Amino acid sequence: NAGVMQNPRHLVRRRGQEARLRCSPMKGHSHVYWYRQLPEEGLKFMVYLQKENIIDESGMPKERFSAEFPKEGPSILRIQQVVRGDSAAYFCASTRGVDEKLFFGSGTQLSVL
């Protein structure tokens, strides 16, 4: 049973470009969470999605950031017009149910030049 798969592992973008981060949850998991980790800081909640629905996006910046989890395919975190401050590790996590164990992927390290 493969774990939570994130790709790419590393993504380099220039300021103003778009970044697309992908997350395939564990098999049988329909709940996906995105967290962001800045250097020397803990993880910060961004968004919680179930299939085709955004449940809680209270941690996601209102502008330039969006997330989706379509019926088929991976969850996507999209950052438009990236700025240097977007440089961080972005972690996806999945769970089978709301109160069940959360499994994290290995993250995507985004670097904005």
Place this chain on the structure above:
Amino acid sequence: QQQVKQSPQSLIVQKGGISIINCAYENTAFDYFPWYQQFPGKGPALLIAIRPDVSEKKEGRFTISFNKSAKQFSLHIMDSQPGDSATYFCAASMKNTGFQKLVFGTGTRLLVSP
């Protein structure tokens, strides 16, 4: 009020010693307190978790101590091993917003010397 404060920032322990990491919170609505272990280049992995209806939980060499009145909880690693060298994060969440919407501490980098 949503913060979880973690200390120390880094910790060096000799092999066989006890590693202790502390966390404090303000929001009394928090009712789930997990600890995560993260190795370089990997995502965090759940180590052990506690609910506020108990004061201590032990799993192998790992123990969480919870003090509800002081709003503090700590992780104790007994007989620390070099393989325990990692970054440890405490976290907290509440049932009414979802247990997996976690507020993380800033992490403790543990180094266990051989």
